[in-house]
Amino acid sequence: MRTIKSEGVRRILRNALPFAVMPAIVLLLPLGLQEQYYALVSFVMVMLALLLFLSGFERRDLGTRRMILVSVMTALSVLGRLLPVIKPITALTVLSALYLGREAGFLVGALSAVLSNFVMGQGPWTPFQMLAWGLIGLFAGILAKPLKRSRLLLYAYGFISGFAYSMLMDIWTTLWTYKEFTLEEYLAAISTAFPLTCLYAVSNVIFLLLLAKPIGDKLERIRIKYGL
C-alpha cells in the first residue's frame, strides 16, 4: 500500500469528495447530531476541504520550475515564521500567489503552516491554519491583476487578510472552548483576540511595505527570464 497508483481510484476519490461526502455531511448535520458535535464536524469538514484542494492540485500540471519555486517560497516563509512575535508568512504567501499563480499561493500558505508547526507545535488547530493561510494565498492569486496594479490595494488586502485569518481561527476557538457556536460567544472570542488581530493586520501591512517591491521584482524577473 503505497501511493494510490490506479488512475481510476484517484478519479473516484476526486469526484466523491466534493460531490458526495461533503453535501452528505452538511445534510446530516441538522438531522442526527446535537450541538456538541459541531466542533468534530467542522474539523472533519476542514480536513475534507484541504483534501479536495490538494487532490485537485495533483491533477493540474504546474510545471517543474513552478513546483520548485513553491518549495523555495515555503521554506523562506517558514524561516520567517521563526522570528519572534511578528510573522511575514502572510506577506510571502500573498507575494508568491501574485507572481506564481493561485495554486502556488494556496500551497505556500498551507504547507508553511504545517512545516512551521513542527517548531511552534502541532495540534487540532493545524488544519484550520492550513486552510486559512491557503485561502489567503488562493484569493490573492485570483485577485492578482488588480493587486499588482495598485500598491494601495495590496496593503489593504494584507490588512483585511490579517482580520480574516483571525476571524477564521476564532471560529475554531469558539467551537473548541464552548462546544457550540453562538454569535455572542463568537463575538467574545473575537474581542479577546482583538489586540493580537490588530497586530497581525498591521504587521502584514508593514511586511508588504518592506517586501513587496524587492521580492516582487525578483519573482517578476525570474518569471520573465524563464518564461513561467
Place this chain on the structure above:
Amino acid sequence: MRSYAEMNPAAVTVHLMLTACITVFCMEPFLLGISLLCAIGFFLIQNGRKHASFHIGAIGMPTLFALLNPLWNQHGTTVLFFINQRAYTTEALFYGAVAGIRLAAVLYWFRSFSQLMTSEKLFYLFRFLSPKLALIFSMAVRNLTLFRQQMQRIRTAQRGLGLYREGHLIDDLRGGLRIFSILLTWALENGIITANSMAARGYGIGSRSSFTFFRWRRGDIVLLAVSLLLGAAVTAGIAAGRLDWQFYPTCAPAAHSSAYYAVLTAYFLLALLPVIHAYKEAMMWKRLRQDI
C-alpha cells in the same frame, strides 16, 4: 519486535489521532481522566525524566482552569461564596477542572505525536495523497537547512567585506534585509537550476517511484484494526449519548449502564495500547536476556 515509534506511520497516526480526537470532542470526566493518565504514561515511556517544565505546565492547567472558570461563568446552583456580588459555584469549578484535564490530555497526546512523526514519516503519509505534493514538502524541508547554511555563508561574506556591523541597530536591520535579499535571489536561481537538472534527468516523464523504510507488517495491521475497532465502538457510544454529562445547573453524571462501562473500557484499551506495547517489548527483552 519493533517499538511503537517504529511501527508503520499510517497505523500510528490513525491510532494516536483517534485517541486524541475522542479526547478533544468528549466532555466525560472519567474518560478524560483515563485519557490523561494514559497520555502521561506514554509520554514518560518515550521521554523518561526529561521535560520536567512541560509536566509542570500541563498538570497545572486543570488547577488553573478550575480556579478561573467560576470567575466568568455564572451557571451552576451550588454557590460557594461571592466575589464582587458574582457567584462562585461548585459546578463551574468542576467544569473548569474537567476542561483543564481535557486540555492537558490533548497537549500530552499531541506532544507525543509531534515527537514520533518525524518529517520523514510525514512525507510517507503525504504520498498517499499526492506524490507531487510529497515532493514539494520534502524539498521544502531540505531547503530549510540549505537556506540556513547559505544565510550563514552570506553573512560571513558580508562581514568580511566590512558591510555589516553587529550591535548597531540600524546597521543590523539593513544588513539583515540585505542578507535576506541576497538569499532570495540565490534561492530562486538555485531552484531554477534544480528544476532544470530534474527535467534533464527525465522528471515528469513516467510514474514516480521512491524509496521508503516503512512496510506493512502483521503488527501494523493488528494495530490499525484494533484501533479502528475500539475507536468505532467508543465513537458509537458517545454518539448514542451514553457518556453525556450535564454540568449546569447541577451536575448529573451519565447513567451507569453496562454500555457506559463498556465504552469506558474500550477507550481505556485504546489509550493504553502504546503502554501495553512497551510492556510487551520489555518482557520480551527480559526473556531473551534470561535465555542467554
